[in-house]
Amino acid sequence: MSSAPQRVFAARLAGTRVFDPLGDAVGTLRDVVILPQAHGAARAVGFVVEVPGKRRVFLPTTRVTAVSPGQVISSGLLNMRRFEKRSGESLAIGDLLERRVQLVDGSGEATVEDVGLEQNRHRDWVLDRLHLRRRKGGSLSRLVSRGETLTVPWRAVSGLFGTQAEQSAALLLASYQDLKPADLGEIMQELEPKRRIELAEELSDERLADVLEELPEDTRVEVVTALDARRAADVLDAMDPDDAADLVQELPDPVAQELLDLMEPEEAEDVRRLLAYDEYTAGGMMTTEPLIVAPETPVAHCLAMISRQELPTALASTVHVCRSPLETPTGKLLGIVHFQHLLRERPDRPVGEILDADRHTVPAGAPLSEVTREMATYNLVSLPVLDEEGRLLGAVTVDDVLDHVLPEDWREQDEPVPTTTGQIDLSEIARGLPRHGKEA
Structure with missing residues (x-):
């Protein structure tokens, strides 16, 4: 007999301790990063974890082995780069709670009080339920009274991820989300330069780092030099040191030196060490x-x-x-x-x-x-x-x-x-x- 799907609610997870495989606490969960999908439910791609020093970092769901209201177990070390939300992403607590949505059955407006996540058969965490509170003054269905709470499937509401234009941009990015880096690199190579840069700016640092490794030399130089210097340095930090060294070697000397100075010291040291070899x-x-x-x-x-x-x-x-x-x-x-x-x-x-x-x-x-x-x-x-x-x-x-x-x-x-x-x-x-x- 198959077990029931596991479900957790984001607001109830806030404050949960995050542990490493040995059982040592490494931080506290503060939020869940949600990415809308072109088809189907939005997917949780990671968690925002607060580590000592009040620094907030990103923990991908791929590095999480267990989630419950009492604890989150990670499979390895945390990447200590400070978390920055990318365009197209939403925070379950920071962005979705208190958001006004419309019930698609025409029964009125409600506010989001919690976001339910379910682990599907592929072990992905997806947005499954919304816990809502009816807004006073809205039209009511025959089954609920003013201000009453209800829990509904995610498809039962509209307007969860911002304006129609914002959602279109998010879904465009989401349509590329499951492509392999080599395939996404081919798509970027076919785009006009302006659109190529726009897409690069929408990708996460790790995703863009993987894609840059698949692009021809002139194209990746074009992309990196068009990015803000701080962002470009973060992308180099996310690359494997040997690939980052190859890219730095292709850049004009002043740009290469600026980016090396902006990189994390340990990552920059690895790149400089590799640049010393033929x-x-x-x-x-x-x-x-x-x-x-x-x-x-x-x-x-x-x-x-x-x-x-x-x-x-x-x-x-x-x-x-x-x-x-x-x-x-x-x-x-x-x-x-x-x-x-x-x-x-x-x-x-x-x-x-x-x-x-x-x-x-x-x-x-x-x-x-x-x-x-x-x-x-x-x-x-x-x-x-x-x-x-x-x-x-x-x-x-x-x-x-x-x-x-x-x-x-x-x-x-x-x-x-x-x-x-x-x-x-x-x-x-x-x-x-x-x-x-x-x-x-």
């Missing part, structure tokens, strides 16, 4: 944020890290076991463990006891040809990058290599990229084939 070396291609754990970390914790939805597939393939510190550059790299190995071990076993016997690494100065040769020879999807002292600097993934192997205009081509075999063959690149007039 683009066609392991250091220039690597990401500085691979999965890193201490040797005493249980297998179960490693699997939980790998299962995070926002983690790129290539990075999820490998856990790097290092001595402290556990941020790049780390202490000495002790070894790696592939996720398939983790699946075969008991959950409480320390990961330091199951290091893979075969370990392949490259120095930061290794050229593209050496990196591709190593990855092709041993069928790797990720390759650790070490300094002279054996410390982990980052990891090169197969998608990083492909970005440097494909022609620079491959995103603008309608036909598959031609090669000697009809497909991209890393072993050919590893044997020293030239890339666009440059030796790999």
Whole structure:
């Protein structure tokens, strides 16, 4: 027998404590971020959480494992960037409560007193019910009296998300919400420059960061330079450090320096470190944020890290076991463990006891040809990058290599990229084939 759908009400959630997977309180829930959909119920995309220091940050619903009136459980660390509501989004408490709406049955006007959210079969939280109070002076149905409260389905009212023009803009943005970044990038590429910038300004920092990685060089430079400098810096903060470094390298020097100065210090430090390497070396291609754990970390914790939805597939393939510190550059790299190995071990076993016997690494100065040769020879999807002292600097993934192997205009081509075999063959690149007039 299937269980009844889980439902919570936003106003009753306000003040609920938010806990991490270990049971430690990390903040207090203050609001729910709602995004209207082109078809169907509006979707809750995240929660506004107040952390120590009265700072309010955003917790995506994808990082929440349980919601109840007594507690909210998150699956990982909070992003500590200050929350800013994007155009098209509404706050369930801050924007929707006390909003005047019309009952579509013609029985009058009411005010919203609470917003009910239900978790559907896809585990998405959607707007399901509205708790209303009849406004005095409005026409009444035969079943209720003046000022009486009632709970109705969301479809029973109109005017919940502002004026018709505002709703049209929100729904336009919502129609792009479920597209993959590559598909949204294609749409943006086809828009007029003015409209392209307008759409970029409507996207969240994280969403725009993902889309920029899919755009041709000239287009993403155009978008970033058209944004307010502070917003552009926030978008760079949201990008993977290696992708942010590639973009900064394409910008005019004065713009690049201004944005680096406006970025979060830790994010800017990672980007500056990557800019010190040649683009066609392991250091220039690597990401500085691979999965890193201490040797005493249980297998179960490693699997939980790998299962995070926002983690790129290539990075999820490998856990790097290092001595402290556990941020790049780390202490000495002790070894790696592939996720398939983790699946075969008991959950409480320390990961330091199951290091893979075969370990392949490259120095930061290794050229593209050496990196591709190593990855092709041993069928790797990720390759650790070490300094002279054996410390982990980052990891090169197969998608990083492909970005440097494909022609620079491959995103603008309608036909598959031609090669000697009809497909991209890393072993050919590893044997020293030239890339666009440059030796790999």
